Amino acid sequence: MKPGHPAPPFAGGCQCGAVRYRLIAAPTGAGICHCRMCQKAGGAPFMAFTGVKAADLVFTRGTPTKYASSDLAERGFCAACGTPLTYQIKGLNRISVTIGSLDDPALFAPGEQFGTEAILPWFAALAALPGQRTDDWLRAAKIDDVGNHQHPDRET
Ligand SMILES: [Zn+2]
Ligand SMILES: [Zn+2]
Numbered sequence: 185m186k187p188g189h190p191a192p193p194f195a196g197g198c199q200c201g202a203v204r205y206r207l208i209a210a211p212t213g214a215g216i217c218h219c220r221m222c223q224k225a226g227g228a229p230f231m232a233f234t235g236v237k238a239a240d241l242v243f244t245r246g247t248p249t250k251y252a253s254s255d256l257a258e259r260g261f262c263a264a265c266g267t268p269l270t271y272q273i274k275g276l277n278r279i280s281v282t283i284g285s286l287d288d289p290a291l292f293a294p295g296e297q298f299g300t301e302a303i304l305p306w307f308a309a310l311a312a313l314p315g316q317r318t319d320d321w322l323r324a325a326k327i328d329d330v331g332n333h334q335h336p337d338r339e340t
Contacts, residue, residue, distance in 0.1 A: 189210075189291065190288075190291060191210070192207055192208055192209055192210050193206040193207060193208045194206065194207045194211070194286055194287070194288070194291070195207075195244075195286075195287050195338070195339055196269075196281060196285045196286035196287050197245070197267075197269075197285060197287075197335060198261075198262035198264070198265050198267035198269060198285060198335070199262070199265045199266075199267045199334050199335065200262060200264050200265035200267075200333070200334075200335060201245070201335030201340065202245070202246045202262055202263075202264040202265065203243065203245060203246035203247065203248055203262045203264075203267075203269060204243070204244045204245035204246065204335075204339070205241055205242060205243050205244060205269070205281065206241075206242045206244055207236050207240060207241060207281065207286075208236075208240050208241075208242055209236050209237065209240035210236075211234040211235055211236050211281070211292065212234070212235065212236070213234060213235055213295070213296075214232070214233070214234035214283065214292045214293060214294045214295055215232070215233060215234075215294050215295060215296040215297060215298055216230045216231065216232045216233075216294045216296075216297050216298070217230060217231050217232075217233065217297070217298040217299045218230045218297065218298070218299040218300060218301075218302045218303045218304070218307070219298065219299025219301075219302050220299070220302045221253050221254065221299075222299060223302065225251075225253060225259050225261075225268055226268050226282075229304050229307060229310075230299075230303075230304075230307070231268065231271075231282060232282065232283035232284060232289075232292075232294055233271055233280035233281065233282060233283060234280065234281065234283055234286075234292045235278050235279060235280035235281065236278070236279065236281075237277055237278060237279075238272070238277050238278060238279045239277075241270070241279050241281065244339075246262070247260075248260030248261055248262060248263075248269045248270055249261055249262070249263040255274075256273055256274065257271060257272060257273050257274065258270075258271075258272050258274065259271050260272070267282075267285060268282050268285070269281060269282055269285050270282070287337040287338060288337065
């Protein structure tokens, strides 16, 4: 983390709020992974992780359900809403959390990429695609209120 970066703990959790956690130490090694397993596990073009020593991830509400996606690693997710939350290589004293599940994901900029053999051919063009803000999209679609069920990005 750079000077001026907020200090731990950093909180996060799943979309529904059944699982909440805290990183009680500064995470290291933020990265994205394009591997085919991360594409499936995230239901997304790639996943983004940062990690801490196993003891520095503390669950403050609920616990993830685990799926052993290989003999090497287990992935934790919320059984109620499906949000991918953790990745851990068995026997290693380190656990990764999905950057998107942190309450302030902007703090954790990826510094490296993994699984580059599976980078989707359109990945590099994503940042240049035309875009619009959600509020503008809602206004254009004449939707006044989505009735948000997502847990807020803070402790409750
Ligand atoms: Zn959930
Ligand atoms: Zn991966």
